[in-house]
Amino acid sequence: MADGSRPTLTTVAEHARVSRQTVSNVLNSPEVVRPDTRERVLRAIAELDYRPNVVARQLRTRRSSVLGLRMPPASDGISGQVLDRFLHALTDEAQRAGLRVMLFTAEDDDAEIREYQNLRATTGIDGFVLANTHAGDPRTRWLADHGVPFVTFGRPWDTRRDDGGTTADHHPWVDIDGRAGTRAATQHLLDAGHRRVAFLGWPEGSGVGDDRFAGWHAALAGAGLADDVVVHRTADSVAQGVAAATRVLARDDVTALVCVSDSIALGALAAVREHAAQRPGRRAVAVTGFDDTPVARAVDLTSVAQPVGDVAARAVELLRSQIEGRDDVALDRQVLIEPHLVVRATSRAVR
């Protein structure tokens, strides 16, 4: 501090009248150092405000304690915010575990794979977090094939492999149980007395969307209402939500809408308001969304909240066990986390 250059192991060693290695041992395996010596070294460390140079350490140990994350392309949708909160939680959890998060960008999956190679070769990044896997993702396969530690936020929806292998199928992942989420939302509406609960979803084929659909269906089936269901599928946008809801509301018996996303729910809300204006005195149609984005909070929309903090914590845990090479049998390598419903005005009454 005083002379401008930072103290090193040797400085501390001289100060405590021991060797470099002993200081290093105090930090890395304190149990091999006699208590009184340890005490003396720790005092010297404190006095000099010594902090180990992680760069030098990394050069020797080939471990960086850095995680890589591709900055997901700025999605136009509202739900992009989930990734945002996840990133925050991930940084937090990683830091708590002594890891850092480093960002990078890439145009497409192939460019991302090239960046993996690059980051591994040049900076020695320890592992990666993938936040937006999709069906037939080449990235998980590449990482698995090259023995690079990684975790995905999101299940591998497509488990087929060209060569019939199964490596990618069993990679570690953490995900939100969307099915449980929509199920809870639907059950909440059924409990409130709604009998005709429609679903506004995405086109079939997206793993996430189908999963959420399944939850809604399961809840209705549980109540014996699955014989004649109302479903409308559409792209994820507010405008599409308005259109979809308007069509569904034409059926006058529908009293509640479970939406696959907050975007669609936001549109549905507008349609419901319109619909209600034409039928004064009638109880307004209830609406629920998914993701509990800030927008949902803003417009008082009931929504299914994704506990991204939990996801991040488990992701870091899974990565650590891979990086440290301990094949933790006790640790589930696939983690499904239950979301919870945040009940707000729109599922009670809409103005």
Place this chain on the structure above:
Amino acid sequence: MADGSRPTLTTVAEHARVSRQTVSNVLNSPEVVRPDTRERVLRAIAELDYRPNVVARQLRTRRSSVLGLRMPPASDGISGQVLDRFLHALTDEAQRAGLRVMLFTAEDDDAEIREYQNLRATTGIDGFVLANTHAGDPRTRWLADHGVPFVTFGRPWDTRRDDGGTTADHHPWVDIDGRAGTRAATQHLLDAGHRRVAFLGWPEGSGVGDDRFAGWHAALAGAGLADDVVVHRTADSVAQGVAAATRVLARDDVTALVCVSDSIALGALAAVREHAAQRPGRRAVAVTGFDDTPVARAVDLTSVAQPVGDVAARAVELLRSQIEGRDDVALDRQVLIEPHLVVRATSRAVR
């Protein structure tokens, strides 16, 4: 690749029948190497797929080429998305310039300063980007006093210092010209024939808010309409936006609302819709927001877009000149970037 371990400078040197240093020169100062030798070395590099180990380089040169950014606390407001897009742009620009972005979190300003020290001492981070400066910020002062390269996204609104010094006042920053933004929005409305354009803003005292207010006022003054203005100030939320707009719309002569943020504009839109429903046939009140968030796009709201890509590019540029130690006189150390208006449905006609 084949034998599992990556090639080093020495490997390449042997392969090209030159010394380590010559290979290093080819990479770092190619002009000192004779063309034919250079060619031979480059071929060896390509054949072996050699990539310099940045960790070893960093240990020697004490330069990490890594920028630190505190992950801003997940703001509940919609405008938090601006930071999100900025983060993406920053990562992109940094990568283009051969830099990386590393994230960290901190509870408060003091903890953040401790993290600065920590990151500098242990990982040798080259510089920092501060994305959320506020009045009387201790962080900029600390960084300036310790000679750490940094740039802020946002002007220092409070220029006073306890000891009367001026260091912090002159730190490099990049910001969006909010005044120019609201001015453009207001002018756009005036051009469309509106005469009574109200302003929905934040409470006085926030630099950003006052700046945006000033732009609106300047536009009205330019049109000779500044004598009797309509202003309502409120906290940044959708609900507050509804309330504020409702009160302002009670004055029947107001035909347009310039809002300080998309959150408030979103609320205003709801109030306008209500207002219009009670006065069928009348031309609906126009609304503009600020930030051009995804929500604005979603509900077709005219808004002032912040060119975060430009901000990021200039920020990286300013950081580089500091890190590389070149006191670029030609480079403006304070950069104000003009936003642009994105005209959408809400400033033409509201349904």
Place this chain on the structure above:
DNA sequence: GCGTTCGACTTGAACGATCCAACAACCGAC
């Protein structure tokens, strides 16, 4: 009493790059 084991600590080498000073080769000049 002597060899063996053990605990506590020290020493030299390595990680992979860059910096520095020295050196070989070449050119033209006297």
Place this chain on the structure above:
DNA sequence: GTCGGTTGTTGGATCGTTCAAGTCGAACGC
């Protein structure tokens, strides 16, 4: 033919840490 200067190349030292092997003295068993 020797010399000074330029250009291109070389080997050794260095950054700060950890690994592997080694030293030293005390405790132990027979």
